Amino acid sequence: MLAHDHDIRSDRDTIVALSTPPGRGAIAIVRLSGPRSSAVLRRIFHPQKKVENFSDRKFVFGRFAGTDGEPFDEGMSVFLAGPRSYTGEDMAEMYCHGGPAITQALLSAAVDSGARPAAPGEFTRRAFLEGKIDLIQSESVADLIFAETKRAAQAALSQLEGGLSEVLEDIWEKIVEAGAHLEAAIDFPDEFEPGAGPTLTGGPMSGAELAERFSAIAEELRKLEESYIAGRILREGARVAILGRPNAGKSTLLNRLLGTERAIMSPIPGTTRDTVEDVCDIDGIPVKLIDTAGLRETIDPIEREGAVRARRAAVEADLCLVLMDASAGEEEARWAEGELKSLEGPSILLANKMDLPQAKVPESLLDGLPVISISALTGDGIGSLREAIAFRLSGGDQENRPGDQRLLTRERHRKLVVSCRQAIENAFVMIKEDTSPELVAVDLNEAQRSLAELLGRDYGDALLDKIFSTFCIGK
Ligand SMILES: Nc1nc2c(ncn2[C@@H]2O[C@H](COP(=O)(O)OP(=O)(O)OP(=O)(O)O)[C@@H](O)[C@H]2O)c(=O)[nH]1
Ligand SMILES: [Mg+2]
Incomplete structure (x- = not known):
């Protein structure tokens, strides 16, 4: 089926939805789209000053009332004539006070006046069907709303702009x-x-x-x-796992990157037993950091399960940070080297505790493997580490920033x-x-x-259902 081969507009329902989050707030916005938008608006919104017809794009102050004529709130409304509207159809936006009783009454009044509740993403679906935006642009509307960081929002915006x-x-x-x-x-x-x-x-x-x-x-x-x-x-965020032997400073690093005391830190090896996760923003990228249990040979069943979980986190991660205690001598360095080689996905080697006088990154290691020196305790080198993480997660390509279009x-x-x-x-x-x-x-x-x-020049309803069902109602 092609997008514009038949007129889908004439027999369309007029839809209504709450476009702001449910709950209490200063203002809530209820939107209408479809051929009867103006008629529905005139039935439930009564301007303070008599206006014959709502003129296009002009805010009007007045009262909201049900079909019984009983007012229940006051606020603003605006009529947006198609095709110069978001959906391409006639639309109206009503700005009422943000209380659940009011928005419910307003939605009911709109339905009683001939509108029907909108399905998730139905406004954007109409914008697509009206040829206002293509399918990739439609998807980016949801991406904008769900963006976790400013950079993710900028990337979505640039897709929305084509x-x-x-x-x-x-x-x-x-x-x-x-x-x-x-x-x-x-x-x-x-x-x-x-x-x-x-x-x-x-x-x-x-x-x-x-x-x-x-x-x-x-x-x-x-x-x-x-x-x-x-x-x-x-769009979805990255998973970054921190791996290392007990006491290397993994939990200290997690807390340092998060800027909170999320995980328990202690000088006792084997403190972290389960994985601990939290999300942070690293140079605009939403990153889920995963602290793991220290890896060592052990017969303790709980520690073993911790190690299994650490391994699983490593496999599922987009990037692994292999942390070694640079004050712990050659053997620790050999371990880190072996670990790094056994990992299949991208990884970064970190030498921690560089604030200690005995800390040293063995020369032989430096030859072959890039290593970033840090102190999770003092914060030294964390800036470079953040840069390195962002660089690796951007595919090593900074060319397209900041739009990432x-x-x-x-x-x-x-x-x-x-x-x-x-x-x-x-x-x-x-x-x-x-x-x-x-x-x-x-x-x-x-x-x-x-x-x-x-x-989206060629599409089926199943594809549209799949894409728009992930949207919020009212968008
Ligand atoms: N001097 C110094 N001490 C550190 C540094 N990072 C961590 N430590 C100390 O090392 C000890 C272990 O730190 P944790 O962060 O609990 O280590 P871990 O790797 O999570 O240990 P497990 O959970 O047992 O695997 C603590 O006493 C920390 O204060 C550092 O950069 N410099
Ligand atoms: Mg720990």
């Missing part, structure tokens, strides 16, 4: 252009030479030129794919970019092997189909 969509539209155009050249080859097979065939700018491309185009497009798609790790981490942030995006890239790569191979243009065109169509789904 940053990622523009990149994808540009790739779409390139595929369409290549397709047109291919069509020319299909229509005029004997003239599949540069300069011949129908009027394409510069004439149809040769097979070699097309192959070059395909490889450039595939490269662009691959870069986008790589951005997914950083994008996902920004080219980041893929959802698995849905990644999957479709991968299938688009694979189709383009197939096309590349086929053209290199002189396969008939008709077959190459099949792959180009496939590539276009993936992008169409990504941008």
Whole structure:
């Protein structure tokens, strides 16, 4: 089904929802969208000064009343005529006092006047169906609301403003252009030479030129794919586990990074027995830090279970901080080295307790492995550690900041970019092997189909249900 192939507007319900959080607050906002917005508004809102019609975008002061005419609150209302509104339809916003009894009465009054309660994300779904925003932009509305840090919000905002969509539209155009050249080859097979065939700018491309185009497009798609790790981490947050032997200072480091005394610290080895987690903001990235039990050979069943949990935390982490006590001598350093090598995912080696006079990072270790020297106790080196964590979690790529507009942030995006890239790569191979243009065109169509789904030019109700069900009601 294509987005704009039928008029979905005429027979639409008018929907109503509380757009601010439930509970008590100074003000609550109830929104209406749909063809009867103005009629519903006029039934339940009575302006202090008589206004014939609510003029577009003009705030009016008055009283809210039920269909029985009994007022129950006073406040402001504004009418927003479509298509220049969020949903593209006629809308109204009512600003009442933020108490549950009032908002409930207002919602009931709206329903009694012909509106129906909105489903989660239904306002944004309408904005999408009206062609105000594409699917990626719709998703970014939810990302903005759920953003845990300012940087995550900035990345979502840039997607809402069309940053990622523009990149994808540009790739779409390139595929369409290549397709047109291919069509020319299909229509005029004997003239599949540069300069011949129908009027394409510069004439149809040769097979070699097309192959070059395909490889450039595939490269662009691959870069986008790589951005997914950083994008996902920004949207969902990263898991960072702290690993080390007992007494290395893991809990002290956790507390230092969090800025609170979250975990118990003590000179007794084996203090932490279970994992302890909390969230902090590291250079704009939402990071869940996980303190773990010290790793050592033991017969104590509780400590063993602690170690199992520490290992699990390491496997599930996006980044591991391997902490060694730099004052504990060579053996500790050898342990850290072995640990680091056995970890499969990204990791950072830390030498702790550098404030102690006997602390030393063995030279042999420095040769091969980068190590950051810190004191979890005094806070020395913590700034560099935060930078290193942020750098690793951004995929080592600081280029796109602060907008991060080219980041893929959802698995849905990644999957479709991968299938688009694979189709383009197939096309590349086929053209290199002189396969008939008709077959190459099949792959180009496939590539276009993936992008169409990504941008929401091609969608099914199930896809929309899945995306918008995660939204708040009233958005
Ligand atoms: N001098 C110094 N002492 C530290 C530093 N970091 C931690 N300590 C001390 O080392 C001891 C152990 O610290 P914890 O943070 O409890 O160590 P841990 O790694 O969590 O230990 P377990 O939970 O037993 O595995 C405490 O007495 C801390 O005060 C540091 O940077 N310098
Ligand atoms: Mg501990």
